[in-house]
Amino acid sequence: MLTPEAIAASKDSITTLVVGANRGIGYELARQAKERGQKVIATTRTPSEELNGLGVRVVEGVDVTKDDDVRHLDDSLEGVHLDRLIINAGVLKRSSLTEPDFDAVLRQFQVNSMGPLRVAAAIHHRLRDGGKLAILTSRMGSIADNGSGGSYGYRMSKAAVNAVGMSLARDLADRSIAVALLHPGYVKTDMTGNTGHVTPDEAAGMLLDRVDDLAMEKTGVFWHANGEELPW
Ligand SMILES: NC(=O)c1ccc[n+]([C@@H]2O[C@H](COP(=O)([O-])OP(=O)(O)OC[C@H]3O[C@@H](n4cnc5c(N)ncnc54)[C@H](OP(=O)(O)O)[C@@H]3O)[C@@H](O)[C@H]2O)c1
Numbered sequence: 001m002l003t004p005e006a007i008a009a010s011k012d013s014i015t016t017l018v019v020g021a022n023r024g025i026g027y028e029l030a031r032q033a034k035e036r037g038q039k040v041i042a043t044t045r046t047p048s049e050e051l052n053g054l055g056v057r058v059v060e061g062v063d064v065t066k067d068d069d070v071r072h073l074d075d076s077l078e079g080v081h082l083d084r085l086i087i088n089a090g091v092l093k094r095s096s097l098t099e100p101d102f103d104a105v106l107r108q109f110q111v112n113s114m115g116p117l118r119v120a121a122a123i124h125h126r127l128r129d130g131g132k133l134a135i136l137t138s139r140m141g142s143i144a145d146n147g148s149g150g151s152y153g154y155r156m157s158k159a160a161v162n163a164v165g166m167s168l169a170r171d172l173a174d175r176s177i178a179v180a181l182l183h184p185g186y187v188k189t190d191m192t193g194n195t196g197h198v199t200p201d202e203a204a205g206m207l208l209d210r211v212d213d214l215a216m217e218k219t220g221v222f223w224h225a226n227g228e229e230l231p232w
Contacts, residue, residue, distance in 0.1 A: 014038040017082050017126075019064065019073075019119055020089025022048035024189035025136065028204030029086055030056055036208065041080070043073060064089045064115030074122045082126045084211060087116040088136045092191050095153045105153030112157035117164045124168075129175045132214050134207070135165050137181045139224065144231035162222060162232065169220035178219040182207055185225050 014037075021030040021042035030042040031054055040056035045063050052058055059076050063069045064087075091111045093104035116135045127133065139145055141158025162181050169179040184203040188196040198206075206225035214221070222230045 014083045015041070015081065016084040016086065017041045017043070017077070017123070019043045019062065019085070019087045020045075021058075022046070022051045024191065025184050025187055025200045025203055025207070026088035027051060028200040029088060029207060030054060032201075032204050032208055033084075038084075041077070041082075064119055065110045067118065070118050070122045073119075074126070077123070077126050080126060081128050082123070082131060083128055084132045084134070085120070085123055085127055086134045086136070086207075086211065087119050089115055090136055090138075090191070092151075092154050094151075096150050097152075100152070105156065108153040108157040109160065112154070113160035113164060116161050120164070120168055124172060124177070127172075127175075127177055129177070131175075131177050132180070132211055133168060133172065133177055134180045134182050134211050134214070135161060136207075137161050137165065137183060137222070139183045139230050142222070142230055142232060165222075166220050173216070173219060176216055178214045178216050180210060180214045180218070181220075181222045182210055183222070183224045183230060 016033045016038045018026055018030045020026045022044035030040050034040045034056050042051055042056050043059045043062040044051055047060050059073055061069055062073045091108055093108055095101040095104045138158040140151055140155050141162050143159060165179055165181040184207055185198045186196040187198055187200055187203045188194045189200055203225055210223050210225060224230055
């Protein structure tokens with residue numbers, strides 16, 4: 001049985017990188033990971049006073065759709081050994097059957113599907129063996145769970161990132177790096193027009209619990225933040 005001091009000491013040694021952390025769920029992930037005693041590195045596309053105010057290390061100028069930006073992130077992590085990489089950045093753009101917007105569909109692929117792949121490809125070598133990688137997906141990417149249709153680009157891009165996550169789980173297994181695809185719930189953020197069932201604060205707390213729970217026996221899991229396993 002670990003003493004509270006030993007638990008605190010082991011948490012102190014966790015270094016977590018949150019990609020896309022200036023607002024919404026990503027900001028809360030960075031804030032609460034720090035509150036839990038983790039060393040946090042947080043990225044943002046543009047300078048953010050709120051994020052700078054957290055007292056975590058911030059890497060600015062990281063657009064997940066741009067190779068140069070992600071290379072700059074990798075360069076800035078020289079000498080850093082990550083225990084956890086959480087890729088949160090995402091966009092939701094409307095595209096319906098009656099009003100299809102194919103540019104919006106493509107943009108969502110670029111950010112939601114290729115963004116996490118680009119980040120993982122560039123940064124996975126910074127993760128320690130035995131580390132953890134989590135990607136924020138959505139249950140809207142579940143084909144089995146699609147009971148309402150529509151949202152073409154968002155659903156397609158999140159289904160695609162689920163495929164990315166499963167391949168990462170397979171490719172990183174020999175280094176005992178466990179991978180999770182995490183649905184945060186329906187969260188009150190800019191993305192949802194501040195409608196939803198839970199606050200970013202509540203969602204981030206549950207998501208960090210899931211990352212704590214993640215182990216190789218569960219690699220490739222598609223989890224709701226509440227711990228429910230979701231259908232593909
Ligand atoms: N809210 C929900 O109910 C819900 C449900 C299911 C899944 N999710 C997923 O959870 C994640 C966070 O969502 P949220 O609700 O917190 O959304 P949000 O409030 O709209 O925040 C989105 C975050 O992603 C960043 N981002 C967007 N495009 C980016 C790019 N090209 N490069 C780097 N960063 C970029 C944004 O940065 P900028 O400020 O620079 O744009 C912002 O930090 C997303 O992956 C989303 O799909 C959310």
